[in-house]
Amino acid sequence: MAGEVDAGRDEWQRSIRGWHLAFGLLAAVTGVLYTLEDGIAPVQRFAALGMLAILSVWYAKTAARVLQRERARLGLVYLIGAVPLTLAMFAIRPVGAMMLFALYPHIWALLPVSRAIVATAVTIAGTAIITLVDAELEPIALLEALIPAAIGLVVATAVGVWVGRIIEQSKQRAELVAELAAARAQLARVSREAGALAERERLARDIHDTLAQGFASVVLLLEAADAAGGIGAARQYIDRARQTAQENLAEARALVGELTPPALRDASLPDALRHLVTRLGPELGLVPALSVTGSARALPADQEVVLLRVAQEALTNVRRHAAASRVEVALSYHDSGVSLSVKDNGRGFDPARVTGGFGLAGMRDRVTQLGGRLELCASASQGATIRAELMS
Numbered sequence: 001m002a003g004e005v006d007a008g009r010d011e012w013q014r015s016i017r018g019w020h021l022a023f024g025l026l027a028a029v030t031g032v033l034y035t036l037e038d039g040i041a042p043v044q045r046f047a048a049l050g051m052l053a054i055l056s057v058w059y060a061k062t063a064a065r066v067l068q069r070e071r072a073r074l075g076l077v078y079l080i081g082a083v084p085l086t087l088a089m090f091a092i093r094p095v096g097a098m099m100l101f102a103l104y105p106h107i108w109a110l111l112p113v114s115r116a117i118v119a120t121a122v123t124i125a126g127t128a129i130i131t132l133v134d135a136e137l138e139p140i141a142l143l144e145a146l147i148p149a150a151i152g153l154v155v156a157t158a159v160g161v162w163v164g165r166i167i168e169q170s171k172q173r174a175e176l177v178a179e180l181a182a183a184r185a186q187l188a189r190v191s192r193e194a195g196a197l198a199e200r201e202r203l204a205r206d207i208h209d210t211l212a213q214g215f216a217s218v219v220l221l222l223e224a225a226d227a228a229g230g231i232g233a234a235r236q237y238i239d240r241a242r243q244t245a246q247e248n249l250a251e252a253r254a255l256v257g258e259l260t261p262p263a264l265r266d267a268s269l270p271d272a273l274r275h276l277v278t279r280l281g282p283e284l285g286l287v288p289a290l291s292v293t294g295s296a297r298a299l300p301a302d303q304e305v306v307l308l309r310v311a312q313e314a315l316t317n318v319r320r321h322a323a324a325s326r327v328e329v330a331l332s333y334h335d336s337g338v339s340l341s342v343k344d345n346g347r348g349f350d351p352a353r354v355t356g357g358f359g360l361a362g363m364r365d366r367v368t369q370l371g372g373r374l375e376l377c378a379s380a381s382q383g384a385t386i387r388a389e390l391m392s
Helices: 007-036 042-067 074-092 094-110 113-134 139-227 231-257 269-284 301-322 359-369
Strands: 289-293 327-334 337-344 373-378 384-391
Touching: 007 042, 007 094, 042 074, 042 094, 074 094, 074 113, 094 113, 139 231, 139 269, 231 269, 269 289, 269 301, 269 327, 301 327, 301 337, 301 359, 301 384, 359 373, 359 384
Parallel strands: 289 327
Antiparallel strands: 327 337, 337 384, 373 384
8 A cells, every 4th residue: 555655756766867867868868969070179178078977967866866855945945056057058159059958947947937938038048148258249149049049038938937846746646646545445344344343233133143042042041941840851951051052053163154144054944944843942931833935945055044043042032031822934926035023022122222232133133134134023012023024
């Protein structure tokens, strides 16, 4: 992610290498022309080459750092030295004008527009004055110097504004890339946190729907065994407690490995529900009625798991709170999906007064995460019905 954040900066760094390369090539060509040019006095040649070397060092010490965005104020400092050095090289021999091709872009890259126009005008005026002095101030030379100077000012300003806009767009693009990358990093962090929270909630629901319920059954069975009148009577409760503990262990292993619940591993959803009502029947003191309507078919694994968990939680609530004499579990397959309902004729309750716990909230979360809906119909002394519906 750090590489993405620096993407815009890297793009600008690549363009800086181009600026350095252009300056180096122009300096090299100018140095070669100074060296090979005929009719130049040795003193002039050495002076021009010395100024070129000073300008190159000055560029490396100042302008290169400004382009790296280290210190913006150095841009003006660089140009205060670069403009007179370049004009002096031009004054010594006209081939020094080669470095103007580097100077003008630097002016527009390192200065605001208003200052860049002034610096460009000063540079062009300087070249015009040097030309006039070399021509000994002849009238025709004055005209020949002013016309190119005016044209040069217009062209340099136009090109400079264009270069400035390109540089500004490059800066804005780099900033935008950095902002987008930072936003992506923040979204990824939020997504990871949300995923971790969702996983904790899922584990909490799974633990509640499997291990907690299983342990509660074991406790109830052992208490019943303890209250039994003899070893023979207690044996059946102990055997059922052992069976529940074994099933709980299998559920724990499946939970750790994120596997399909053992009841669904080798059986269909209707068979898993039959096993569930058969196992919980003795604890309820009755055998729940199970009905399956419609054409039974295999459902996506997550849907079957959710429906089985809803049935487990609903039957556990009936066992703990309802004191019902009749419980009906209905699984219905239809063209648009599947529905499961658990209905009892127990003491009922007021849904508005149910708070805390994972039971009803966990069932609702499981169903809504799959795009389904959970309905609860209950009232005091008139039983309760829980209905979950999932779409195909």
